[in-house]
Amino acid sequence: MIVCENIRKSYQIGHGRKHVLSGLNFTLDRGERFGLLGRNGAGKTTLIKLIGGVELPDSGKIKRHMRVSWPLGFGGGFQGSLTGYDNARFIARVYGRNYRDIADFVEEFSELGRQLKMPVKTYSSGMRARLAFALSLAIEFDCYLIDEVIMVGDQNFQRKCIYELFEKRHDRALILASHNEFFIREYCNRALVLNNGFGTVYTDMEEAIGIYDRL
């Protein structure tokens, strides 16, 4: 379970402050799959970073009663000057896993081949996404935080992700930020719509998407 109580977050902009989240409350239970909807700048990425513990809220509490992944997004989580294998080694060490197991899974899932011996900064965004997904699936979490990134990959990669994430691990919880309504309708069973710093949880996906369309 993840409980967010009265989350506020603002950023310094010049001499002023931009309030991104101004009192957000929700609870995510085991196995619930949240689609995170909101316009650009509504705070989707910010919320995912806060839940992942990458950044800290100005006030409010986030309680994590399960193993939550790091945010899978376009940046972050990797050291660009290190190779894919070195990043895998680092993550295996930090999460206390056997490196060989992780490396085997990454090789198989990411299909990056010899590219894994190259520095991550030479990867395209699709290749980074493959590595990030492979690593987080290898570690195994109860809740995955996904920021749009599923959409970067090619058809083959998307199919693999969908299989691993929604079929093999259908009992896991998920927070998926996306503008792709089809995806959210298909794979999520709750929607969290962010607007003006507040958020509302809907169990009726059609209703949520309708509200999002009118924002």
Next chain:
Amino acid sequence: MSKLSRFLIGWHVQRRVLSALMLRELATRFGRENIGFLWIMVEPLLFAVLVGLIWRALHGPEEYGINMIAFVVTGYIPLTFFRQAFGRSVKAMQANASLMYHRQVHILDLVFVRFLVEMAGGMMAYLFIGLVLFILGIFPLPHDVGMFIAGWFIYAFFTLSICLLASPLSETSDVLEKLVPVISYLMIPFSGTFNLAMWLTPQARHYLLYSPPVSGMEMMRHGLFGDVVRPYYSLSYALSFSLIMALIGLALCRKVRRTLVVE
């Protein structure tokens, strides 16, 4: 779960994370080419040897009965350790912010790891050059190893406290980053690198001992050279000064973490 077992698990995770971070830091900085991580002792070695040779040429082979090269080396190795650790603590958080993606990694780890890498490099360089110079017959067998090690840790604790302070301060203001070279240079007189307290006038000595690393340096040199060096130091002052700095630094790190923006 009892408090103790929770603490033990936490300690276990922390150790694992620190060692992963150390290996990562070594790999990113030195790579696996040629001598790899042994590069960490190259800079202190080169500094100590070259400056030692220059001083030997300018001031003669001995000073107050201490071999000139040995004297410069014992001053310069700790000094380069301080300078490097201080310089690398600046902006350490911003440079490694992406590590915050992994919740096991805490902001303090970033400062500790850079400090530990520099300390390990300094100690290895010291041991290496000490052995070589000993074989060449210009370095003494330590007179009092305990005293020497205690001095090193006083010096290192002071360095750590400055790192803990400089790292968060450099995140809140860009001024510190620009002052690093000047501060590093000014550390030469205030670290006791080129002067023993016993060579100074009582008044100058009194003021110099307000600088904590001087105490560490005096202890190290007495531990090494023995009675030719009459050491002046204040353990309680040096330790409490560093402790207060470290505590302020820890509070600042916490504060900076709350507002750290990670890409």
